[in-house]
Amino acid sequence: MKKTMLLVEDEAGLADSLxxxxxxxxxxxxxAGDGEAALTAFRTHEAQIDLILLDWMLPKLDGFSVLRRIRRTSQVPVIMLTARDYIGDKVAGLTGGADDYITKPFEMEELIARVDVALRHGQPSAATQAVYQVADLTVDTDAKRVERAGQIIALTQREYELLVELVRNQDEACSRTDLLDAVWGSDFEGQPNILDVYVRSLRAKLDGADQQKLIHTVRGVGYMLSANVAGR
Structure with missing residues (x-):
């Protein structure tokens, strides 16, 4: 069955080419050629859309605002297209719910590869049919639902996959390489610090001010999810 992409780009020539x-x-x-049209198309075809390719700079409603509204109801993979090469913008996009980003100008082969990876990671895995419990954190990999102290936590697809990898290996240090391979694939050629961005985002979503911290940095190795470690 064909996959369906929602392409949101206001440059007509680039949109036609893509x-x-x-x-x-x-x-x-x-x-869709602007932010408002993107939301209309998404709401009309939400059940069929497998991935969104979303430009940051759009008329009527910018891409980041579109992303935040989509994330209220959907975890569909989203790749941001941006001419902004500032790390702060990339961090904002990823922590705001994007699964990946690519900076213009880009090579078509790289974009196709990133779309393929995002689509693969968006598929349910038969190997993750279990419920994990760490302190008051519950990860139900059958329902793909995450709760902390009874409250549902909304995660992006990539954040969810990272959390599942950590929770499967709870109380064990996971190396940066292993986490990147498990979540982004062994052929990932992006910046390694993308892992730190996603860990930061997970911590922000999982840990309340008065809650026990569960994701810990293991210096020289990577990260660990545990209820038995003090500090970060």
């Missing part, structure tokens, strides 16, 4: 390329990759491509 639509043609992804249709050649056997995808169905819906196109």
């Amino acid at each position: 639509k043609t390329e992804f249709e050649l990759e056997d995808m169905r491509v819906l196109v």
